[in-house]
Amino acid sequence: MAERSSTSNSDDPSAQPTKSHSRAAHRVGGGMPVALMLAIGIVCAVEIFLRTRDPHSLIAYPELAASDDQTVTYVAAREFIATDSPADIALIGSSQMREGVWMPALIDDLRSQLGDVRVANYALRGARADAMEAVTQYLATHPRPPKLAVIGLSVRDLRGAEPDVTRMAVFWDFSRWTTELRAHGFDAAPALPVVIRNGLGKISYTLRYRDQIAMDLTRPLKPLGIDYRREGNPIIGETTFQLTGGRGLKTLEIARTRISMRRMLARARDSYAWAESPEPSPAMVQRLRSMLTALKERGIAVVIVEMGVAEPLQNDLIAADMATAFDNTVSRIASEEGVRFIPAEVQPFKLGEVHFSDLQHHNRPGAEIFGKWLAGEIVPIFKESLAGSYTRPPATGPASP
Known part of the structure; x- marks a missing residue:
């Protein structure tokens, strides 16, 4: 009888733990699940840790061998502008400007003539006039804007009908996005x-700093052959x-440049036939006007x-009427x-083949020549700007293309 009673008790549903009891075991005080509390705790700990760090150490500016994410340079430009405020002299453009100058030498040249002036290269990979306008608007609306903007433009930068709004939006807040939405309709929706x-x-x-967190988490993969190396950052000089490489590599650079150019010419012809018309894109021209x-x-x-290009590119890919249309358009807008x-x-x-690492980007010798000349052009313009620093001319309103 005792055995039967024991068996019956074990079969009694009231003696078994219920599902609600099981769930309660995974909750704290019958409330929030333990796993959720742990997740919230980890997020809070990471947030507190990040806020104790130097913001400069959290801005990702990598050269990722396993990635070609050009947007990283956009985020970095935005964060350095927000953290340090704009430099006195701001270089703006695409990767042609980004690789166009040897920044340490340019800064030394400018400081020797202008004193303790801040210089930053905010040029962006893959940028055209649309992305340049976005970073320019971000600089111009800062409480302490730059005193001089040096804009590097090439034929490519005024081609293409559709702006890349997802890249431009890196520099936008909601107010700026609604302005774009009113001006350009649902093209700004993405x-x-x-x-x-x-x-x-x-x-x-x-x-905000998820890119740097991802880099820090993946660095342990380096022993496995994935090379995550930090790249020199032209924003901070x-x-x-x-552009690195010793003087002794000149001969090798020349040989490699000639070989790579011939290969790239064959692949690039189709991509440079942007449109049948040699005229710049009206959409990009409008972005240039808005920028100015x-x-x-x-x-x-x-x-x-x-921004010049290597002779093979100039001669073989960019038609003479396209180059003329670019010069005429920019000259007219600049004059207006x-x-x-x-x-x-x-x-x-x-600059010939020996001054380029590929069809459009300078190597170190080319960057040194171009940067030396650019410093000589910047100095008198910057001095003139100081005489009327922060004086606002009458607002002209958006110009028509």
């Missing part, structure tokens, strides 16, 4: 997720890996410099806006 992340990033460092208007309204001096434009044809030097 940028909304980026704008939302920007807003959340002002609240959460974990979201360093030079990029593309934003700078003028803040009293920022401007100089536009045409009252800014200086320096075409490549009047620059007092000629």
Whole structure:
């Protein structure tokens, strides 16, 4: 009888732990699940840790061998502008400007003549006039804007009908996005997720500096053959890996450049046939005008410099009528806006194959020559800007293309 009673008790449903009891065991005080509390605790710990760090150490500026994410340079430019405020002299452009100058030498040249002046290269990988306008607007609306903007433009930068709003949105807040939405309709809609992340990033460092967190987490993979190396950062006056290399490598650079150019010419012809018309894109021309208007309204001096390309590219890929249309368009806009434009044809030097690492980007010898000349052009313009620093000319409003 005792055995039967024991068996019956074990079969009694009331004697078994219920599902609700089992779930309660995984909760704290019958409330929040333990796993959720742990997750929240980890997020809070990461957030607190990030807020104790030097913000400069959290800005990712990598050269990822396993990635070709050009947007990283956009985020880095935004963060350095927000953290340090804009430099006195801001270089703006695509990777042609980013690799165009040897930054340490340029800074030394400018400081020897202008004193303790801050110089930063905010040029962005893959940028055209649309992305340049976005970073320019971000600089111009800062409480302490730059005194001089040096804009590097090439034929490529005014081609293409559709702006890349997802990249531009890296520099936008919600107000700027709604302005774009009113001006360009639903073409600006894909940028909304980026704008939302920007807003959340002002609240959460974990979201704001997620690129650097990802880099720190993946660095242990380096022994496995994945090379995550930090690249020299031209925003803070360093030079990029593309421009490094000792003087003794000149001969090797020349040979490699000639070989790579011939290979790239064969692949690039189709990509450079952007459109049948040699005229620049009206959409990109409008972005250029908007850029200059934003700078003028803040009293920022401007100089536009045409970024040259290697002779094989100039001769074989960019048709003469396309180059002429570019020069005529930019010259006309610069004249109307009252800014200086320096075409490549009047620059007092000629850069050939030996001065380029590929079809468009300077190697170290080319960057040194171009940077030395650019410093000589910047100095008098910067001195003139100081005489009327932060004086605002009458607002002209958006210009028509």
